[in-house]
Amino acid sequence: MGRPPCCDKANVKKGLWTPEEDAKILAYVSNHGVGNWTQVPKKAGLNRCGKSCRLRWTNYLRPDLKHEEFTEQEEQLIIQYHAAIGSRWSLIAKHLPGRTDNDVKNYWNTKLKKKLAKMGIDPVTHKPISKILSDYESISCLSNNHQMRSLDQNLTNSFSQCRISPTDNPETQFQDVTSFNHYVLEEISPSSSSSSTTSISNGQTSSHLLVSGAAYSWGHKSSVDPLLNTDITEEEHNYQGFLATDFQPQIQENSSQFQTIGVNHTSSKVTDDKLEMADCKVAAKNSVRSSCYDYEPSSVNSFVMALFDRDSQIQLDFPAFDDILDY
């Protein structure tokens, strides 16, 4: 029953790879191509686990990998993606040509976390640390107080809200939607409680939505928090300025991955059926949620609200991640 084991785990070599071992992997791949990693140790003459060989190839030996320092632009992209989707390193790495998930993860853990902390920004929530601390103080004051019930009510409300993009007219963001099936979201403005209609094509690719979403969440210089619609702190303003300064998503005309990233967010077809399914699902769910919008942010629970709020925003902006955030 089942397949035979890939290797004898007790007798395989572990630890750093030697140049000779690297040469064997490279020779094997150039002769046989990539894949069938369980056979690689035997055929390449290596005393390693196939899984280890695959990892060495994907993280280090692949010819398309960059081995130089991360650029300022890559750094800002990582921060923006992390703010939007958290530590989904493989997803983030897909948008940084020549970088692996391991590269991005290591760079985040060794450099970027510290850099943000120095700026007074919490690397987990991407919110000012001073604000988080004051929110924790406020929350701790609630323990003997029946305000907890209203907090609970507000959390419930946060799940059911939709919010207007703080940037431009959505119609300018999603062009050419008529060529695809598209879905209509009823979105309720938090300030006016009035509704407007936004057409979102299910033909958007996740990469385009990612960049546009991250850019308008953090890349503008407004003095209003795009998530909470309240005044922001100095640290937060500086952080947004830091991300916005000289930042232009890289446009590579001949690269399908980055072809239409930019200010227009022109539509492009999704080739992955799963993405289309996710878009449909979220569109339907959001249209239901929007009907019961009734939430006013308060300073007491703004930290917790910000977390749930951000996830709601992500679900709107990045339908492909719906399953991840569907708690």
Added chain:
DNA sequence: AATAGGTACAACCGCATGTAG
């Protein structure tokens, strides 16, 4: 020169999911 502490990053581990048999 010795060594303790910090840093960077390669590699491993364990889990979840997909799939061959």
Added chain:
DNA sequence: CCTACATGCGGTTGTACCTAT
């Protein structure tokens, strides 16, 4: 349909190198 392995992923560890004392 079930079992066990392959694959992909994120978290963690190990180790080489650097710097300060």
